[in-house]
Amino acid sequence: MIKLYAYNTINSLKVLMVLLETGLEHEFIPLNIRQGEQHSPEFRALNPVGKVPVIVDGDLVLAESNAILLYLAQKAEWGLGQSADDAAQINFWLFYQASSQSPYFGQVEYWSAIAKKPNPDALAQYKAIAHKSIAYLNDELEGRNYLYGDDYSIADIALFPWINDYGHLGLSLEDAPNVARWWKAVKARPATSKACRFFDDRSVFKTKKPTE
Numbered sequence: 001m002i003k004l005y006a007y008n009t010i011n012s013l014k015v016l017m018v019l020l021e022t023g024l025e026h027e028f029i030p031l032n033i034r035q036g037e038q039h040s041p042e043f044r045a046l047n048p049v050g051k052v053p054v055i056v057d058g059d060l061v062l063a064e065s066n067a068i069l070l071y072l073a074q075k076a077e078w079g080l081g082q083s084a085d086d087a088a089q090i091n092f093w094l095f096y097q098a099s100s101q102s103p104y105f106g107q108v109e110y111w112s113a114i115a116k117k118p119n120p121d122a123l124a125q126y127k128a129i130a131h132k133s134i135a136y137l138n139d140e141l142e143g144r145n146y147l148y149g150d151d152y153s154i155a156d157i158a159l160f161p162w163i164n165d166y167g168h169l170g171l172s173l174e175d176a177p178n179v180a181r182w183w184k185a186v187k188a189r190p191a192t193s194k195a196c197r198f199f200d201d202r203s204v205f206k207t208k209k210p211t212e
Protein backbone atom coordinates (compact mmCIF):
# COMPACT_ATOMS: atom_id res chain seq x y z
CA MET A 1 0.00 0.00 0.00
CA ILE A 2 1.45 3.36 -1.04
CA LYS A 3 1.46 6.00 1.71
CA LEU A 4 1.08 9.58 0.49
CA TYR A 5 2.11 12.34 2.91
CA ALA A 6 0.53 15.45 1.54
CA TYR A 7 -1.54 18.57 2.10
CA ASN A 8 -3.87 20.78 0.09
CA THR A 9 -1.17 22.00 -2.30
CA ILE A 10 -0.51 22.13 -6.02
CA ASN A 11 2.12 19.39 -5.88
CA SER A 12 0.05 17.13 -3.62
CA LEU A 13 -2.93 17.44 -5.98
CA LYS A 14 -0.86 16.12 -8.90
CA VAL A 15 0.04 12.95 -6.99
CA LEU A 16 -3.51 12.31 -5.81
CA MET A 17 -4.76 12.77 -9.39
CA VAL A 18 -2.39 10.03 -10.62
CA LEU A 19 -3.31 7.68 -7.76
CA LEU A 20 -7.01 8.10 -8.52
CA GLU A 21 -6.56 7.79 -12.30
CA THR A 22 -4.57 4.58 -11.95
CA GLY A 23 -6.50 3.06 -9.05
CA LEU A 24 -3.23 2.29 -7.23
CA GLU A 25 -4.04 1.40 -3.65
CA HIS A 26 -2.98 4.17 -1.29
CA GLU A 27 -3.39 5.76 2.10
CA PHE A 28 -3.50 9.55 2.32
CA ILE A 29 -1.69 10.90 5.38
CA PRO A 30 -2.44 14.61 5.82
CA LEU A 31 0.58 16.58 6.92
CA ASN A 32 -0.50 20.05 8.02
CA ILE A 33 2.21 22.33 6.64
CA ARG A 34 0.33 25.40 7.95
CA GLN A 35 0.88 24.08 11.46
CA GLY A 36 4.53 23.11 10.92
CA GLU A 37 4.05 19.33 10.87
CA GLN A 38 6.64 19.13 8.05
CA HIS A 39 9.33 20.02 10.61
CA SER A 40 8.75 17.00 12.87
CA PRO A 41 11.75 14.64 13.20
CA GLU A 42 9.59 11.76 11.92
CA PHE A 43 8.77 13.59 8.70
CA ARG A 44 12.29 15.02 8.29
CA ALA A 45 13.53 11.42 8.37
CA LEU A 46 11.45 10.85 5.23
CA ASN A 47 12.25 14.16 3.55
CA PRO A 48 15.10 16.19 5.06
CA VAL A 49 13.95 19.34 3.24
CA GLY A 50 10.56 19.15 5.00
CA LYS A 51 8.27 19.46 2.00
CA VAL A 52 5.24 17.56 0.74
CA PRO A 53 4.37 15.48 -1.19
CA VAL A 54 6.29 12.34 -0.19
CA ILE A 55 5.35 8.75 -0.92
CA VAL A 56 6.45 5.60 0.85
CA ASP A 57 6.06 2.36 -1.10
CA GLY A 58 7.69 -0.55 0.66
CA ASP A 59 11.36 0.40 1.02
CA LEU A 60 11.05 3.32 -1.37
CA VAL A 61 10.76 6.83 0.06
CA LEU A 62 10.33 9.45 -2.67
CA ALA A 63 9.85 13.23 -2.70
CA GLU A 64 9.53 15.71 -5.61
CA SER A 65 6.08 15.54 -7.14
CA ASN A 66 7.19 14.98 -10.73
CA ALA A 67 9.57 12.18 -9.72
CA ILE A 68 6.61 10.63 -7.89
CA LEU A 69 4.41 11.02 -10.99
CA LEU A 70 7.00 9.21 -13.07
CA TYR A 71 7.37 6.41 -10.52
CA LEU A 72 3.62 5.88 -10.20
CA ALA A 73 3.11 5.96 -13.98
CA GLN A 74 5.82 3.32 -14.45
CA LYS A 75 4.36 1.21 -11.65
CA ALA A 76 0.82 1.38 -13.04
CA GLU A 77 1.95 1.24 -16.69
CA TRP A 78 -0.27 4.22 -17.38
CA GLY A 79 0.16 7.81 -18.54
CA LEU A 80 3.60 7.57 -20.16
CA GLY A 81 2.66 6.90 -23.78
CA GLN A 82 3.42 3.77 -25.77
CA SER A 83 7.15 4.00 -26.49
CA ALA A 84 10.48 5.30 -25.19
CA ASP A 85 10.10 8.35 -27.48
CA ASP A 86 6.64 9.06 -26.02
CA ALA A 87 8.04 8.78 -22.50
CA ALA A 88 10.85 11.21 -23.42
CA GLN A 89 8.33 13.78 -24.71
CA ILE A 90 6.16 13.37 -21.62
CA ASN A 91 9.28 13.81 -19.51
CA PHE A 92 9.89 17.09 -21.34
CA TRP A 93 6.62 18.40 -19.89
CA LEU A 94 7.55 17.29 -16.36
CA PHE A 95 10.80 19.27 -16.62
CA TYR A 96 9.01 22.22 -18.22
CA GLN A 97 6.48 22.22 -15.39
CA ALA A 98 9.13 22.15 -12.66
CA SER A 99 11.44 24.72 -14.23
CA SER A 100 9.22 27.07 -16.25
CA GLN A 101 5.69 26.87 -14.88
CA SER A 102 5.92 26.25 -11.15
CA PRO A 103 8.52 28.91 -10.22
CA TYR A 104 6.69 31.72 -12.01
CA PHE A 105 3.13 30.80 -11.02
CA GLY A 106 4.51 30.39 -7.49
CA GLN A 107 5.82 33.96 -7.62
CA VAL A 108 2.43 35.21 -8.80
CA GLU A 109 0.86 33.52 -5.79
CA TYR A 110 3.51 34.94 -3.47
CA TRP A 111 3.15 38.56 -4.67
CA SER A 112 -0.63 38.43 -4.93
CA ALA A 113 -1.54 36.54 -1.75
CA ILE A 114 1.36 35.94 0.63
CA ALA A 115 3.87 38.83 0.65
CA LYS A 116 3.36 41.20 3.59
CA LYS A 117 4.64 44.21 1.60
CA PRO A 118 3.00 44.57 -1.82
CA ASN A 119 5.28 44.91 -4.83
CA PRO A 120 3.18 45.77 -7.90
CA ASP A 121 6.20 45.66 -10.24
CA ALA A 122 7.13 42.11 -9.19
CA LEU A 123 3.50 41.01 -9.43
CA ALA A 124 3.12 42.52 -12.92
CA GLN A 125 6.39 40.96 -14.07
CA TYR A 126 5.53 37.45 -12.87
CA LYS A 127 1.98 37.69 -14.21
CA ALA A 128 3.42 38.60 -17.62
CA ILE A 129 5.73 35.55 -17.51
CA ALA A 130 2.85 33.30 -16.40
CA HIS A 131 0.73 34.60 -19.29
CA LYS A 132 3.58 33.81 -21.71
CA SER A 133 3.61 30.26 -20.36
CA ILE A 134 -0.17 30.06 -20.87
CA ALA A 135 0.28 31.34 -24.46
CA TYR A 136 2.90 28.64 -25.08
CA LEU A 137 0.55 25.92 -23.80
CA ASN A 138 -2.17 27.38 -26.00
CA ASP A 139 0.04 26.98 -29.10
CA GLU A 140 0.98 23.44 -28.10
CA LEU A 141 -2.68 22.49 -27.61
CA GLU A 142 -3.75 23.78 -31.03
CA GLY A 143 -5.62 20.95 -32.78
CA ARG A 144 -5.02 18.43 -30.03
CA ASN A 145 -6.79 17.29 -26.90
CA TYR A 146 -3.81 16.67 -24.67
CA LEU A 147 -0.31 18.01 -24.21
CA TYR A 148 1.32 14.98 -25.78
CA GLY A 149 -0.07 12.36 -28.12
CA ASP A 150 -3.65 11.19 -28.34
CA ASP A 151 -3.99 10.11 -24.75
CA TYR A 152 -4.26 11.83 -21.40
CA SER A 153 -0.93 11.46 -19.61
CA ILE A 154 1.05 12.54 -16.57
CA ALA A 155 2.12 15.57 -18.66
CA ASP A 156 -1.46 16.88 -18.41
CA ILE A 157 -1.63 16.06 -14.71
CA ALA A 158 1.65 17.88 -13.96
CA LEU A 159 0.55 21.08 -15.68
CA PHE A 160 -3.09 21.12 -14.54
CA PRO A 161 -3.02 22.30 -10.89
CA TRP A 162 -1.42 25.73 -11.46
CA ILE A 163 -3.71 26.36 -14.45
CA ASN A 164 -6.66 25.32 -12.30
CA ASP A 165 -5.73 28.14 -9.92
CA TYR A 166 -5.67 30.83 -12.64
CA GLY A 167 -8.67 32.73 -11.22
CA HIS A 168 -7.30 32.80 -7.69
CA LEU A 169 -3.98 34.07 -9.12
CA GLY A 170 -5.65 36.87 -11.09
CA LEU A 171 -4.57 35.33 -14.40
CA SER A 172 -6.73 35.02 -17.51
CA LEU A 173 -7.40 32.26 -20.05
CA GLU A 174 -9.37 34.65 -22.27
CA ASP A 175 -6.65 34.76 -24.94
CA ALA A 176 -5.94 31.04 -24.58
CA PRO A 177 -9.06 29.15 -25.80
CA ASN A 178 -7.15 25.87 -26.29
CA VAL A 179 -5.93 26.00 -22.68
CA ALA A 180 -9.46 26.82 -21.45
CA ARG A 181 -10.86 23.82 -23.37
CA TRP A 182 -8.09 21.51 -22.08
CA TRP A 183 -8.49 22.80 -18.49
CA LYS A 184 -12.26 22.11 -18.59
CA ALA A 185 -11.71 18.61 -20.00
CA VAL A 186 -9.11 17.69 -17.37
CA LYS A 187 -11.24 19.19 -14.59
CA ALA A 188 -14.27 17.15 -15.73
CA ARG A 189 -12.45 13.83 -15.41
CA PRO A 190 -13.88 11.76 -12.54
CA ALA A 191 -10.43 11.28 -10.96
CA THR A 192 -9.71 15.02 -11.09
CA SER A 193 -13.01 16.05 -9.56
CA LYS A 194 -12.64 13.35 -6.89
CA ALA A 195 -9.13 14.63 -6.05
CA CYS A 196 -10.30 18.26 -5.85
CA ARG A 197 -13.34 17.29 -3.75
CA PHE A 198 -11.09 15.32 -1.39
CA PHE A 199 -9.30 18.54 -0.43
CA ASP A 200 -12.48 20.67 -0.41
CA ASP A 201 -14.39 18.28 1.86
CA ARG A 202 -11.91 17.79 4.69
CA SER A 203 -11.62 20.18 7.61
CA VAL A 204 -7.93 19.28 8.14
CA PHE A 205 -7.20 21.28 4.97
CA LYS A 206 -9.03 24.40 6.13
CA THR A 207 -6.20 25.87 8.24
CA LYS A 208 -5.65 29.42 7.09
CA LYS A 209 -2.38 30.65 5.65
CA PRO A 210 -0.36 32.77 8.14
CA THR A 211 -1.28 35.91 6.17
CA GLU A 212 -5.05 35.26 6.13
Ligand SMILES: N[C@@H](CCC(=O)N[C@@H](CS)C(=O)NCC(=O)O)C(=O)O
Pocket: 009, 010, 011, 012, 033, 038, 050, 051, 052, 053, 063, 064, 065, 066
Ligand atom coordinates in the same frame (compact mmCIF):
# COMPACT_ATOMS: atom_id res chain seq x y z
N1 LIG B 1 9.57 20.75 -6.02
C1 LIG B 1 8.80 20.17 -4.96
C2 LIG B 1 8.14 21.31 -4.19
C3 LIG B 1 7.49 20.84 -2.92
C4 LIG B 1 6.98 22.03 -2.13
O1 LIG B 1 7.39 23.18 -2.33
N2 LIG B 1 6.09 21.73 -1.17
C5 LIG B 1 5.52 22.80 -0.36
C6 LIG B 1 4.03 22.84 -0.54
S1 LIG B 1 3.60 22.98 -2.28
C7 LIG B 1 5.81 22.51 1.10
O2 LIG B 1 5.73 21.38 1.54
N3 LIG B 1 6.14 23.56 1.86
C8 LIG B 1 6.38 23.45 3.26
C9 LIG B 1 7.60 24.24 3.67
O3 LIG B 1 8.32 24.72 2.78
O4 LIG B 1 7.81 24.38 4.88
C10 LIG B 1 7.74 19.21 -5.54
O5 LIG B 1 7.42 19.34 -6.75
O6 LIG B 1 7.26 18.32 -4.84
